[in-house]
Amino acid sequence: MTTSWEVGQWLPTLEKGPITQVDLVKYAGASGDYNPIHTVEAFAKEKGLGGVIAHGMLTMGYVGQMLTDFAWPLFDLTDYSVRFRAMVRPGDTILCKGKITRVAKDGDMTVATVQVFAENLSGETVVKGTATLRLA
């Protein structure tokens, strides 16, 4: 099988949200991360956060969905890394984006490097990272 991967190609953008407080409770339950800064408004305020903030891993999960929508089941996802850059809060809508920045051969495999990021509707980047896709 051949691919049409090209440097500069954008993956389809995935829009997530607006995020609700219930979404954060659901993610806490599903992930086991019960840190109250994500779920208890009074606690988060007391900690100086101005209210609950989303789990970074929830946003990473959203970007992961954008990647797997594109990659699975045809391609392998072998690496996925992000840096958390800004807080995400209930009410935010997150746009998950990816752009192929490198396509290379590794033996019989084709390997694509994807720069990924998530931004809010103000255009602020909340998560930024890279992923690697492989095709036999």
Place this chain on the structure above:
Amino acid sequence: MIDQRFVGVWSTPVLNVVEKGAVRKFADAIGDPNPIYRDEAYAATTRFGRIVAPPTFSRTFDYGALPGCELEQDGLIHGEQTFHYHRPLFVGDELLCSFRLADMSFRTSADGKMVFLIYEQRGVTKVGEEVFTERMTVISREEVKS
């Protein structure tokens, strides 16, 4: 309290089973409707052949503990997260999961002293096949011995 003695020491591995219900619940929590996380009949038609877990699912695992190497959750900032996958996680996988503190470093800023902790996690099958590794940077303001 964490200190340099813990750097490099792996926790005793804990057996984790990738459960179908947990995968569906996790995909629901992300709001990802992909049938590959839920529908056995559909998954059987794909190259994977069975239900897989989303790429960040391994964060739900129990990696064991290093007694004494605990941090207060308060004030922790998750800075970076990396996953490396040898293959997807399949429903039914039984993985021995462990972690270590790979590095700790100190930085002083206007806000005071901060500690950067780098943790590594891994999941291995019972026959020793490594399935994934993770690397996670956590920033703490808690007092830590240097």
